[in-house]
Amino acid sequence: xxxxILIGIIIPWMICIxxxxxxxxLVILLFPVGxxxxxxxxxxxxxLFWTVTPIHLNPSLSIVPYNIGYFPMLAIIFTYVLIKSSxxxxxxxxxxxxATTGIEFISLMMGKVDYxxxxxxxxxxxxxxxxxxxxxxxxxxxxxxxxxx
Numbered sequence: 001x002x003x004x005i006l007i008g009i010i011i012p013w014m015i016c017i018x019x020x021x022x023x024x025x026l027v028i029l030l031f032p033v034g035x036x037x038x039x040x041x042x043x044x045x046x047x048l049f050w051t052v053t054p055i056h057l058n059p060s061l062s063i064v065p066y067n068i069g070y071f072p073m074l075a076i077i078f079t080y081v082l083i084k085s086s087x088x089x090x091x092x093x094x095x096x097x098x099a100t101t102g103i104e105f106i107s108l109m110m111g112k113v114d115y116x117x118x119x120x121x122x123x124x125x126x127x128x129x130x131x132x133x134x135x136x137x138x139x140x141x142x143x144x145x146x147x148x149x
Contacts (some may be wrong), residue, residue, distance in 0.1 A: 001062070003112070007072035008065025019076050025148060026083070027076055033138050034075025037131045040065040045127075049119035053112055074100060075135050082139065085146075093132045095139055101125040 020027040042063045046052070052062040078096050082089060109111045115121075116145055142148045 001065075004052070004054075004065045007070065008067075009069035012069035016076060023080060026079060028133065029142055029147060030075045030079050030138075031072045032138055033135065034072030034131075035130060037075065037134055038071030040069075041127055041131065042067055042071075045119070049115065049117050049123075051116070052116045053114070064132050065134050071131070075131070078132055079135050079139055082136065089136055093129050093136075096132055097128045098126060102130045 004057065016027055043060060046063055047059045051059060052066070054062055056062060066145075073095070078092070081087065082092055087095075101121065101124055102115065104124055108115065108121065115124075139148065
């Protein structure tokens with residue numbers, strides 16, 4: 001579980017603190033959205049389609065560090081790049097999907113993630129764009145209510 005806490009919480013939160021110094025409003029808005037999306041998708045998939053080690057009596061416990069650190073960090077970085085760069089959103093979703101699926105593939109090869117019930121890396125690659133598209137929609141909504149300028 002130490003690895004989950006280190007990679008899932010400590011390192012991502014350090015990165016989030018860096019982004020907080022640059023764009024505090026963005027971090028305040030996106031951190032809870034990233035965590036909510038992560039909990040939603042991972043609670044639906046955990047146990048049914050994938051398992052994250054170490055396995056506890058409550059199997060969802062192993063993914064909690066990622067849900068409150070790694071995935072919110074991804075939402076923040078994705079949105080920061082979306083706002084600050086001239087990359088079209090569709091290309092950015094594609095690039096981030098490739099990168100995050102690659103990171104998950106490494107986790108799969110290292111044995112941190114186990115797929116079952118027919119789940120595979122390609123199906124995983126289909127779940128990441130959902131989160132990134134939800135971030136885009138949330139940012140558009142935030143601009144329309146002038147939460148971001």
